[in-house]
Amino acid sequence: MSAFIFYLDGTLVETERLKVLPYAEVVGRLTGPNTLDGRAVELYERIVGSTDEIGCRQVIDEFNLASAPGSSDLADGTDSEHCKELHRLRMDKYRENHGALGRLQANAYQHNVDLLRHQKSIRRTVSMATSSFTDEARHVLDLLGLHVLLDDVVIIEDSPIGTRASMASGAAWICVSTAFPRPAIDAVPWIDRRWTVHDQVKLGETVACRIELIEQG
Numbered sequence: 237m238s239a240f241i242f243y244l245d246g247t248l249v250e251t252e253r254l255k256v257l258p259y260a261e262v263v264g265r266l267t268g269p270n271t272l273d274g275r276a277v278e279l280y281e282r283i284v285g286s287t288d289e290i291g292c293r294q295v296i297d298e299f300n301l302a303s304a305p306g307s308s309d310l311a312d313g314t315d316s317e318h319c320k321e322l323h324r325l326r327m328d329k330y331r332e333n334h335g336a337l338g339r340l341q342a343n344a345y346q347h348n349v350d351l352l353r354h355q356k357s358i359r360r361t362v363s364m365a366t367s368s369f370t371d372e373a374r375h376v377l378d379l380l381g382l383h384v385l386l387d388d389v390v391i392i393e394d395s396p397i398g399t400r401a402s403m404a405s406g407a408a409w410i411c412v413s414t415a416f417p418r419p420a421i422d423a424v425p426w427i428d429r430r431w432t433v434h435d436q437v438k439l440g441e442t443v444a445c446r447i448e449l450i451e452q453g
Contacts, residue, residue, distance in 0.1 A: 237360070239362070240351075240352070240362050240363070241362075241364070242362070242364050243364070244366040244373055244377075245366055245367065245368060247345065247348055248348050248352065248364070248382070249340055249380070250343040250344075250345065251335075251340075251343070251368070252280075252284050254330070254340070254343060255326075255330065256276070256277050256280040256281075256284075257277075257329075258326040258327075258329035258330045259276045259280055259291075260272045260273045260274065260277050260280075261273075262322065262325045263275070263276040263295060263299055263301070266299075267299060267301070273299075275298075276299070279298050287367040288367065288372070289319055289369075292318075292320075292323050292326075293315065293319055296315070301318070301322065302318055327369075327371070330372075331375065335372075335375060335376070337379045340376060340379050344380060349382070352382065364377070386405070386407045386408075389407040389408065390410060390446055390447065390450070391409040392412055393410070393411050393412070394412055394413060394417055395411075395417040395420065395421070396421055396424050396427065398411075399421075408446055409431060410431045410433060410439075410442055410443065411427055411431060411432045411433070412433045413432065413434050418434065430442075430445075
């Protein structure tokens, strides 16, 4: 046995129960009463397990939030922009109250958190999966002391889109091309050629150089 993969939501922390309350509060404010809307809780129970993007879209469509009395908070824009804005409003509520340190700790499944820490302490590979947005997942892990330092990570990617996401994360990265994405990789000027590997023979050398640079600080 060499690795454990944990799911964040509902396995390490009961975030699903905590996440539904900000939805209900935001829906209540946007639709007029400015009170917790129980309909949002019922909807969330039907779609629990969906990604946050799907959840936001379902809430917007179900309650017609784009034209609700308080819809100015969502601003004009595309459906995608509405989803992002609803996510922001919900996250503001979540961090202000339901996602605060005390609430997260009270809703942590300590036996699973302890298992994760133990497996990491004996140097097994530990990974975490989540359907939550990155900022939300990072918030939970940071508060529980389970975050991974970016200095401990090298991301291996094979495409311009994946490499851009890796760069945005702040972690070190190496773009190892294959035949299909190679023309796209060569076409963009912002991928540092030092960390681009077209010849697999050079992969080990590039990885060693990347790690050495990280360890030098």
